[in-house]
Amino acid sequence: MHYLDRTAVQAPLCLAGYDHASQTWVDFGGVCKSQLRAALVRMQGIPGVTTVDAAEYGVRCAYCESAIRHEGHIEHFRRKNPQHFPELTFVWTNLFLACGSQSHCGHFKDRGLAPAYDPAHLIKPDEHDPEEFLHFHSSGEVRSKAGLTALDDQRRASETIRVFGLDAPALSGERANVTSIYKKAILGELNEIASWQPQEREDYLKSEIQATQWEPYATTIKHFLMKHV
DSSP states (O other): OOOOOOGGOOOOOOGGGTTTOOOGGGOOOHHHHHHHHHHHHHHHHTTOOGGGGGGGGOOHHHHHHHHBTTEEEEEESSOOSTTTTTTGGOOOOGEEOOOOOSSHHHHHTTTTOOOOGGGGGGHHHHSSOOGGEEETTTTTEEEEEEOOOOOOHHHHHHHHHHHTTOOHHHHHHHHHHHHHHHHHHHHHHHHHHHTTTTHHHHHHHHHHHHHTTTSTTTTHHHHHHTTTT
């Protein structure tokens, strides 16, 4: 999970033409849905690179950072059900693009038998910087970031992991696999740079973090590299 800059993308104007009082998500579609998906692709893809015509290139799930294939699904951060937040059904700031997994992320959060949760206690990736709350270990494990002192911050970290299922075994395995491949690719380089001057080592690793920032599970790779800065 990483920060998403919603301010860099204009909200689709057509959303204003929908009213939750008389319409439901079933009524939403056509050109406006395509425009919404295009805006979310821009927000969650590579700036200036990812386009609607290449929607699967560079687009990452808002929650787990896996590559989105077959369009994923438009996700309501706060549930649109009548008993929850129907007034947010067509609100731009409540919408993300998520992977289609049933074992984690959006579908998992809102599954029929999901335990109760308060969305105010979750990391919202366009409002909070997830790296202030979470650490993604090279083993694939996700943990609350060490050093969180405020009880609200500790709760936000642990609830986000629980509610979105970010510790799902399959997801942890995918993160570990990606990091393992990356470790092997640069192991020799890491051994070599250990003898470099601190500033040279820092500059090199920062360049590696920059180069991998749009890879699936990029935050896991980043946190692995940061141990060597």
